Amino acid sequence: DTEVTQTPKHLVMGMTNKKSLKCEQHMGHRAMYWYKQKAKKPPELMFVYSYEKLSINESVPSRFSPECPNSSLLNLHLHALQPEDSALYLCASSRQGNQETQYFGPGTRLLVL
Amino acid sequence: DAKTTQPPSMDCAEGRAANLPCNHSTISGNEYVYWYRQIHSQGPQYIIHGLKNNETNEMASLIITEDRKSSTLILPHATLRDTAVYYCFLTGTASKLTFGTGTRLQVTL
Numbered sequence: 359d360t361e362v363t364q365t366p367k368h369l370v371m372g373m374t375n376k377k378s379l380k381c382e383q384h385m386g387h388r389a390m391y392w393y394k395q396k397a398k399k400p401p402e403l404m405f406v407y408s409y410e411k412l413s414i415n416e417s418v419p420s421r422f423s424p425e426c427p428n429s430s431l432l433n434l435h436l437h438a439l440q441p442e443d444s445a446l447y448l449c450a451s452s453r454q455g456n457q458e459t460q461y462f463g464p465g466t467r468l469l470v471l
Numbered sequence: 472d473a474k475t476t477q478p479p480s481m482d483c484a485e486g487r488a489a490n491l492p493c494n495h496s497t498i499s500g501n502e503y504v505y506w507y508r509q510i511h512s513q514g515p516q517y518i519i520h521g522l523k524n525n526e527t528n529e530m531a532s533l534i535i536t537e538d539r540k541s542s543t544l545i546l547p548h549a550t551l552r553d554t555a556v557y558y559c560f561l562t563g564t565a566s567k568l569t570f571g572t573g574t575r576l577q578v579t580l
Contacts, residue, residue: 362514391568395512400558400570400571400572400573401515401570402570403567403568403569406568414568416567446512448514448515450514450515456562456568457501457503457562457563458562459505459517459520460505460515460517461517462507462514462515462516463514464513464514465512465513465514467512
């Protein structure tokens with residue numbers, strides 16, 4: 359099983375809402391990632407978790423709050439987002455570290471109104 | 472910041488080889504060169520990677536120059552299903568994980 363799943367596929371939220379994105383993998387991978395991708399641009403790294411600990415935060419605003427409850431699950435909690443945060447949010451995992459092959463989920467397309 | 476640059480678009484006739492270049496002139500000694508592709512805003516799909524030597528798998532070949540400042544992804548017999556955005560991607564133990572600018576490959580009949 360080389361699948362990374364993400365839910366929901368699509369999300370529309372207002373600027374005062376609180377929502378969460380979920381990512382799951384059952385490959386035994388110990389590194390997990392969140393990326394943000396705007397239209398016609400490459401993905402940009404947001405966070406990296408290694409062995410359930412946050413190892414990289416690319417200066418992401420605090421309205422994005424990651425959580426790694428266990429080695430298979432990664433959440434991204436959203437609060438007080440801005441319309442410019444509308445994007446495709448991609449989750450990925452790799453076996454141990456960030457120098458290894460990453461497997462990406464299909465993404466959650468987020469629209470902030 | 473290190474920049475990884477790619478031509479914005481390329482065309483290729485079906486059945487011909489597609490050669491996609493990537494410039495990574497500031498690559499560090501421990502950084503791998505990865506290639507991914509993204510179809511219709513789905514998640515990126517792994518294609519191939521290498522450190523110094525040329526590599527080949529069932530999908531593609533990767534040619535890395537001796538100075539490692541550039542690489543070329545080769546799809547030997549492109550099909551319509553290879554139409555996608557192709558990204559090169561550098562990663563190492565202490566590097567920022569950065570996708571290249573991406574090349575939109577259009578395979579035509």
